[in-house]
Amino acid sequence: MLAKPAPVANADTEIFWKGCDRGVFLYQRCRDCGRSQFYPGIVCRGCHGSGLVWEESAGRGTIYSFTVVHRATPAFRSDAPYALALVDMDEGFRIMANVINCSPESVKIGQHVQIVFEDRGSDSHKIPQVTPRE
Numbered sequence: 001m002l003a004k005p006a007p008v009a010n011a012d013t014e015i016f017w018k019g020c021d022r023g024v025f026l027y028q029r030c031r032d033c034g035r036s037q038f039y040p041g042i043v044c045r046g047c048h049g050s051g052l053v054w055e056e057s058a059g060r061g062t063i064y065s066f067t068v069v070h071r072a073t074p075a076f077r078s079d080a081p082y083a084l085a086l087v088d089m090d091e092g093f094r095i096m097a098n099v100i101n102c103s104p105e106s107v108k109i110g111q112h113v114q115i116v117f118e119d120r121g122s123d124s125h126k127i128p129q130v131t132p133r134e
Helices: 012-022 074-079
Strands: 025-028 053-054 060-070 082-089 094-100 111-120 125-133
Touching: 012 025, 012 053, 060 094, 094 111
Parallel strands: 094 125
Antiparallel strands: 025 053, 060 082, 060 111, 082 094, 111 125
16 A cells, blocks of 8 residues: 655745644634634735744634545545545634545535544654534
């Protein structure tokens, strides 16, 4: 079986991936305009200011949209079918993540989910995924 791809941290994302390894989902907030953002960057996507700070997410969100993947790339073939979702996090940013610990048929738009971390082994950072919550 082909190994799943591992993220490669860079100067902009290293803090994020170290947080994942500790089981903490981090995002950025702009001190200038208050906008929250994810994926990490060096400037605010709202005001283009450089006043970004890292904050810890509570890890809760709502599924905005999703698709069920039936024909996966070789590394993910054994996971298929699986649900891949856009999730609006409670702090005001959107992420894309696999929905795990449930059948793809049970995933719904508007469903409440929480971040969990997939451990892909010692050669990789932990990967944020989402799972349904009560």
